Amino acid sequence: MKDAAPASAPETFYLKDYTPFGFEVEAVALTFKLAATTTRVISKIRFAPKPDAADPRFFLHGEALNLIWAKIDGQEVTPQMVNGGLECTVPGQPFTWEAEVEIDPQGNTALEGLYMSNGMYCTQCEAEGFRKITYYPDRPDVMSTFTVRIEGSEKVMLSNGNPGTTGDGFAEWHDPWPKPAYLFALVAGDLINHPDRFTTKSGKDVELNIWVRPGDEGKCAFGMEALKKSMTWDEEVYGREYDLDIFNIVAVDDFNMGAMENKGLNIFNSSCVLASPETSTDANFERIEAIIAHEYFHNWTGNRITCRDWFQLCLKEGLTVFRDAQFTSDMRSAPVKRIDDVITLRARQFPEDGGPLAHPPRPEEFQEINNFYTATVYEKGAEVIGMLKRLVGDDAYYKALDLYFDRHDGQACTIEDWLKVFEDATGRDMTQFKLWYSQAGTPRVKVSESFVGDTLTLTFEQETAPTPGQPTKDPRVIPIAVGLLGANGDEIQPTTVLEMTEAKQSFTFTGLAAKPVASILREFSAPVVLDRQMGNAERAFLLAHDTDPFNRWEAGNALATDTRLRMVLNGAAPDANYLDALTKLVRDDSQDPAFRALVLQPPSQAQIAQVLFEQGHTPDPEKIHDAAETFAQSLAQALSDSLPRLYAATTVDGPYVPDAEGAGKRALNGAVLSLLSRLDGGAAAAKQFEAADNMTLQYAALACLLRAEKGADQSQAFFDQWKEDRLVMDKWFALQVATAKPENAAQTARALTKHALFTIKNPNRFRAVMGALAGHHAGFHHISGAGYSLLAENLMALDSLNPQTTARMCAGFQTWKRYDETRQRLIQTELEKIAGLNGLSRDTSDMVTRILE
Numbered sequence: 001m002k003d004a005a006p007a008s009a010p011e012t013f014y015l016k017d018y019t020p021f022g023f024e025v026e027a028v029a030l031t032f033k034l035a036a037t038t039t040r041v042i043s044k045i046r047f048a049p050k051p052d053a054a055d056p057r058f059f060l061h062g063e064a065l066n067l068i069w070a071k072i073d074g075q076e077v078t079p080q081m082v083n084g085g086l087e088c089t090v091p092g093q094p095f096t097w098e099a100e101v102e103i104d105p106q107g108n109t110a111l112e113g114l115y116m117s118n119g120m121y122c123t124q125c126e127a128e129g130f131r132k133i134t135y136y137p138d139r140p141d142v143m144s145t146f147t148v149r150i151e152g153s154e155k156v157m158l159s160n161g162n163p164g165t166t167g168d169g170f171a172e173w174h175d176p177w178p179k180p181a182y183l184f185a186l187v188a189g190d191l192i193n194h195p196d197r198f199t200t201k202s203g204k205d206v207e208l209n210i211w212v213r214p215g216d217e218g219k220c221a222f223g224m225e226a227l228k229k230s231m232t233w234d235e236e237v238y239g240r241e242y243d244l245d246i247f248n249i250v251a252v253d254d255f256n257m258g259a260m261e262n263k264g265l266n267i268f269n270s271s272c273v274l275a276s277p278e279t280s281t282d283a284n285f286e287r288i289e290a291i292i293a294h295e296y297f298h299n300w301t302g303n304r305i306t307c308r309d310w311f312q313l314c315l316k317e318g319l320t321v322f323r324d325a326q327f328t329s330d331m332r333s334a335p336v337k338r339i340d341d342v343i344t345l346r347a348r349q350f351p352e353d354g355g356p357l358a359h360p361p362r363p364e365e366f367q368e369i370n371n372f373y374t375a376t377v378y379e380k381g382a383e384v385i386g387m388l389k390r391l392v393g394d395d396a397y398y399k400a401l402d403l404y405f406d407r408h409d410g411q412a413c414t415i416e417d418w419l420k421v422f423e424d425a426t427g428r429d430m431t432q433f434k435l436w437y438s439q440a441g442t443p444r445v446k447v448s449e450s451f452v453g454d455t456l457t458l459t460f461e462q463e464t465a466p467t468p469g470q471p472t473k474d475p476r477v478i479p480i481a482v483g484l485l486g487a488n489g490d491e492i493q494p495t496t497v498l499e500m501t502e503a504k505q506s507f508t509f510t511g512l513a514a515k516p517v518a519s520i521l522r523e524f525s526a527p528v529v530l531d532r533q534m535g536n537a538e539r540a541f542l543l544a545h546d547t548d549p550f551n552r553w554e555a556g557n558a559l560a561t562d563t564r565l566r567m568v569l570n571g572a573a574p575d576a577n578y579l580d581a582l583t584k585l586v587r588d589d590s591q592d593p594a595f596r597a598l599v600l601q602p603p604s605q606a607q608i609a610q611v612l613f614e615q616g617h618t619p620d621p622e623k624i625h626d627a628a629e630t631f632a633q634s635l636a637q638a639l640s641d642s643l644p645r646l647y648a649a650t651t652v653d654g655p656y657v658p659d660a661e662g663a664g665k666r667a668l669n670g671a672v673l674s675l676l677s678r679l680d681g682g683a684a685a686a687k688q689f690e691a692a693d694n695m696t697l698q699y700a701a702l703a704c705l706l707r708a709e710k711g712a713d714q715s716q717a718f719f720d721q722w723k724e725d726r727l728v729m730d731k732w733f734a735l736q737v738a739t740a741k742p743e744n745a746a747q748t749a750r751a752l753t754k755h756a757l758f759t760i761k762n763p764n765r766f767r768a769v770m771g772a773l774a775g776h777h778a779g780f781h782h783i784s785g786a787g788y789s790l791l792a793e794n795l796m797a798l799d800s801l802n803p804q805t806t807a808r809m810c811a812g813f814q815t816w817k818r819y820d821e822t823r824q825r826l827i828q829t830e831l832e833k834i835a836g837l838n839g840l841s842r843d844t845s846d847m848v849t850r851i852l853e
């Protein structure tokens with residue numbers, strides 16, 4: 001076999017270059033002969049040349065494959081090995097391609113393609129991993145039915161679709177739904193199932209299984225309930241039924257991301273499916289429920305209708321995130337979900353949009369697609385759909401979605417197809433709206449108000465800063481939900497959606513007896529930064545009276561942010577009026593505990609840095625940290641006489657139930673405990689740690705103790721109790737870094753990388769330590785530079801083993817240019833070290849190059 005062409009400068013792929021594949025793939029049959037280091041894959045694929053193909057070349061992708069032989073219509077052929085695959089001369093009519101390749105799952109530490117995790121075979125093919133399994137047109141617009149035969153001695157051998165014949169040493173599967181190769185999956189190992197059944201609304205009986213390693217059987221029940229809820233919800237809300245006889249979920253320990261929606265065989269990072277009260281926190285339960293729903297919902301938005309090419313990734317991801325958020329809102333509390341999502345958007349997407357990695361939800365070029373599974377594609381992609389729904393209204397939204405499913409079932413689609421169904425279903429022109437898909441950057445919307453006679457005028461101006469490759473921006477359509485409140489707190493104008501389309505635009509409300517208080521951008525109706533000059537008295541009024549729960553929280557959040565900014569910038573003391581408003585709300589038992597917990601949750605230090613940056617300041621991580629500490633201490637003191645009572649009053653009695661109500665109460669209880677721990681030397685936390693019968697309480701207590709530097713014994717006890725549980729150990733690793741003092745964070749993380757249970761090869765463990773370090777704002781940015789160099793050192797060690805996870809975690813450096821010169825120089829040195837690494841992967845090189853630009 002000939003060598004592939006030598007590695008050249010990384011290739012850039014452009015949306016404008018899209019050309020369809022020149023052949024139809026009529027059917028795919030694969031045989032796997034499993035062996036840890038020498039798996040053989042025999043493929044038999046029926047191709048039919050397309051009559052007017054723009055590109056008639058027969059090119060099959062292939063990477064790290066050892067080709068044993070290839071045949072066309074039974075005759076051995078010698079394909080030409082080219083960069084990234086092979087080419088071959090083929091007949092002008094339909095033909096059968098057969099090939100045998102050898103691959104090494106055991107040696108595959110990149111966790112892409114077919115690999116091994118704790119002795120079990122497992123695959124990850126999205127985006128372009130199938131080409132590491134066999135030669136194939138590995139692109140999402142090539143769809144075919146797959147028949148799979150697995151030969152091996154494993155107890156359980158699974159693939160997509162419905163089961164066929166199974167015998168001694170083999171299992172066969174057939175997937176009748178044409179699919180792209182990125183949805184292919186295979187799992188084989190010594191697994192145990194947690195079984196159940198589901199009857200669809202048209203009466204189809206479906207077998208359900210969650211497959212886990214022996215020992216994890218007790219952690220499946222919650223995930224199974226979440227799956228059944230998701231199946232019912234998608235029938236009721238979107239009219240979408242499941243379409244196979246069986247739905248399998250598999251938990252795997254070594255996985256680069258959260259989970260994967262392979263047709264009929266979803267594969268999950270074990271952290272995103274396994275749950276028990278003793279080992280999982282409330283936050284874990286909620287996340288697991290959401291991810292199970294997300295992957296299940298992909299069956300329609302992603303699998304039945306997929307993407308034409310990877311530039312369209314947000315077509316399936318934005319829509320599926322939007323759907324899973326709707327699901328969580330329906331299962332739990334809609335306002336709490338919305339507030340949580342906005343906190344995440346601001347923490348993850350806004351920094352991306354304002355830095356060197358900024359890209360539109362539908363990018364127009366990439367070097368490595370794996371680097372585009374971003375907060376912009378996912379979370380902003382979902383926000384864009386939320387705006388669309390708000391603009392056309394609920395009825396029109398579901399009408400458009402019905403049309404989407406009707407018209408495009410079985411197709412590989414584009415954002416243009418998606419917007420066209422909205423145009424056809426509503427008669428609306430989507431030209432300007434489409435800018436949300438093509439322009440990067442977060443619009444800043446400045447609002448001013450005037451009240452004359454009986455008329456309130458709101459004037460909005462929108463502006464978006466330049467982003468890489470996009471120096472100027474056009475005004476977008478921005479839905480701004482507004483309500484008006486009277487002086488007594490009554491709503492005098494219920495929520496109405498103003499549709500802003502110009503760079504500067506005014507809207508009036510007439511017939512008002514007195515100047516109202518405007519509640520603007522209710523429910524966070526658009527992913528923008530709202531720039532509104534507002535007195536703290538008005539904010540406190542909204543915090544007390546706004547009828548929109550999101551904006552009530554937002555008013556408190558604005559007050560908190562403002563107070564902290566003044567502490568950082570002017571050395572001011574914590575604002576007394578704000579402390580007063582906050583303590584009032586927290587003491588008010590008539591208010592929802594989940595809401596009180598959210599109001600008590602201070603803006604993160606990274607968030608304060610983000611706002612400082614948005615306002616043109618250079619964030620000082622040390623000052624931001626000190627302000628956070630001072631504020632928390634003052635709040636604890638201001639509440640001191642109520643804390644013991646509040647702590648007792650929010651304790652949840654009875655057995656642990658991971659529902660929204662209990663979680664809300666425990667969240668408030670945890671927030672109170674953390675304040676109390678600042679006053680009582682950790683006495684209450686130590687008691688709680690002793691008594692805890694669930695992870696939420698145990699973990700919250702340990703966090704308080706570690707933060708107070710009083711948790712050494714409990715940390716050891718926690719370790720002894722949980723050292724056999726991988727997922728709980730990830731928590732133990734992360735928590736020590738997260739709770740370290742800024743000057744100790746890097747050193748703590750470094751010591752943990754020397755721990756016997758640390759391994760760079762498991763992405764969850766690596767992320768536990770390095771992710772916690774990058775997420776510790778004052779620790780990571782400590783002026784010693786120790787945080788920067790430790791992260792860089794570990795990224796360089798991981799790159800040759802696992803490029804995807806390495807590249808992803810380079811994002812910790814993306815905000816570097818907003819800091820002072822000293823820190824910039826320190827970071828630049830580390831980034832250049834990474835960039836100069838011999839044999840640096842394409843994934844990491846792409847990230848580092850863009851971050852440095």
Ligand code: ARG
Nearest residue numbers: 126127257259260261370373
């Ligand atoms: N499609 C998967 C999901 O959102 C994620 C796949 C991520 N792939 C990657 N290469 N990062 O559910």
Ligand code: ZN
Nearest residue numbers: 294298317320
């Ligand atoms: Zn997804």
